[in-house]
Amino acid sequence: MNTIYLDNGATSFPKPPAVAQAMFQYLTEVGASINRGVYGSAQAAGMTTLMLREGLCRLFNHDDPTHCILTGGNTLGLNMVLRGWLRPGDHCLVSSMEHNAVMRPLHDLAEQGVTFDRIPCDRTGRLNPADIPAMIKPNTCLLVMAHGSNVSGTVQDAVAVGAICREYSIPFVLDAAQTAGHYPVDFKAMNLSALSMPGHKGLMGPSGIGALLLSRDFAQNLTPIATGGTGSASDSEAQPNYMPDKFESGTPNVPGIYGLQAAVDFILSTGVDAMQRREQELTKRFLDGLRDVKGIRLAGSWELENRVGVISIDFETIDNAEAAYQLEQDYGILTRCGLHCAPAAHKTLGTFPQGTVRFSPGHYTTEEEIDAAVKAIAELAQG
Ligand SMILES: Cc1ncc(COP(=O)(O)O)c(C=O)c1O
Structure with missing residues (x-):
């Protein structure tokens, strides 16, 4: 059978065969970390990392690869946004179709005084953007929405939601777990402040790596939830404030970077x-x-x-x-x-x-x- x-x-x-080939090549022939060596193989790994950021920017219509953060996965990316942005007294809107990658951090934050409301979706899982304005409060400072549902496949009208967020000056965060790679996602047209995705689903890369694309304003005001060595500004014990280092502490998943870079290449060339x-x-x-x-x-x-x-x-x-x-x-x-x-x-x-x-x-x-x-x-x- x-x-x-x-x-x-x-x-x-x-996965596309090139994904495993790239990871194998990294593990057998390259091996170096990024940002931490001046020798040739370290430079090559750094170039592959930059190519990945550029590829992701092309795929999602973002113009600044320094604002394409490589994360340990989508759940981590969403936690970085929720925990790095929301403070006691803040109010957040979510759809009634969210994954626990959003809801569990929000429940944690609720214990610290963050409040949230769910924008109701109908029996097909669809949200009506016209319902949003009445739910906005003076302290609403974030709207988080799953673009595509991992249960019903329903895709929300992110352009319309983004337009409302623009009108009310509320940062808009899109969880593209089920759309990145197989459904158009446009950072600018959707007026996104943050776009989080895993590498291992529609992007067809390995697990353990994801991406978080941020707008300049949002990145400037977002607090990193993890700080540490970045291989840069090593004379200082303070976290660098520049991108992407502000949000990328610790040695990254370089085999994952190689695999995801090959996967993103595959998506870009297939379309x-x-x-x-x-x-x-x-x-x-x-x-x-x-x-x-x-x-x-x-x-x-x-x-x-x-x-x-x-x-x-x-x-x-x-x-x-x-x-x-x-x-x-x-x-x-x-x-x-x-x-x-x-x-x-x-x-x-x-x-x-x-x-x-x-x-x-x-x-x-x-x-x-x-x-x-x-x-x-x-x-x-x-x-
Ligand atoms: C809509 C949605 N959000 C978030 C996640 C979490 O992604 P990951 O488990 O890759 O971190 C998933 C995974 O199934 C998902 O479908």
């Missing part, structure tokens, strides 16, 4: 439009196949517009965890079941507490694999 990997929402697999088209074709085939299947409920919208290829199903005739288990045992199909670290999203979509079985095709998924998944779902749903 062949394995069918449909868990790209968790992490993309397989986000092409990645999105392919994902839409697969999603359409999946949704078309599911339309007549009895005994399942789709969490979210059947529409192809404004969505990524994350398809969540609530089985009505069989427990969702049991369905996921049988999908692997009997059909070799790998999915993710449960609440996907996003209880708020499931409450919004009406799938709490039972959760869903999530199918997330990726760039290398084939039509045959989609058809096999639809057939397996139909058989399981018969009970």
Whole structure:
């Protein structure tokens, strides 16, 4: 039995071959850290790091590679923003579809006197930007939103939300975990102050590395949550105030930098439009196949517009965890079941507490694999 990997929402697999090749090359031939040596291999590692920052800027329409911070992952990037920005007495707005990477830091901060409100989304997971102005308080100083839902695939209108944030002078933070690499994300058009993403999902790089792109204003006023050695200004025990060093203390994940650089190159040369088209074709085939299947409920919208290829199903005739288990045992199909670290999203979509079985095709998924998944779902749903 062949394995069918449909868990790209968790992490993309397989990766473009160049990713592992670049990491192997770094580990076997380069080996040096960045910013900390003047010898050739250290300079080469520094150049690759700069190429990665430049590539990410090109991908997300940002004009300053020094403001592209390399993080230890998306969760860390979001923590850097939330914990570095919010102070006791501040108020933050989030959507009702957020991942715990946002909600758990916010709950911690609530214990220190930060308050937050959830902008309600409808049963398809969609937020209406027109609801936002009435929720803004005099102390609202941040709006954080998941661009694409990791449960329903719903993509929010970030341009409209960004315009409202501009009007009310509220910094706008976008969690692009489910969109970066396979759906257009434009830092300027969305009026972003911060854009956080993992390297290992749609960007198709390794795990343990992510990126946080910051606007100049926001970076200037954001406090780093970790300080330490940067390989620069070593005469001083104070953290440098310049970018990107202000937010990049400690020896970075250089194998990850090499892998992500190769991955970003792959995305840039393939084109986000092409990645999105392919994902839409697969999603359409999946949704078309599911339309007549009895005994399942789709969490979210059947529409192809404004969505990524994350398809969540609530089985009505069989427990969702049991369905996921049988999908692997009997059909070799790998999915993710449960609440996907996003209880708020499931409450919004009406799938709490039972959760869903999530199918997330990726760039290398084939039509045959989609058809096999639809057939397996139909058989399981018969009970
Ligand atoms: C919407 C969303 N936000 C945040 C995260 C956290 O990303 P990571 O686990 O890569 O840090 C995820 C991961 O699934 C996600 O889907």
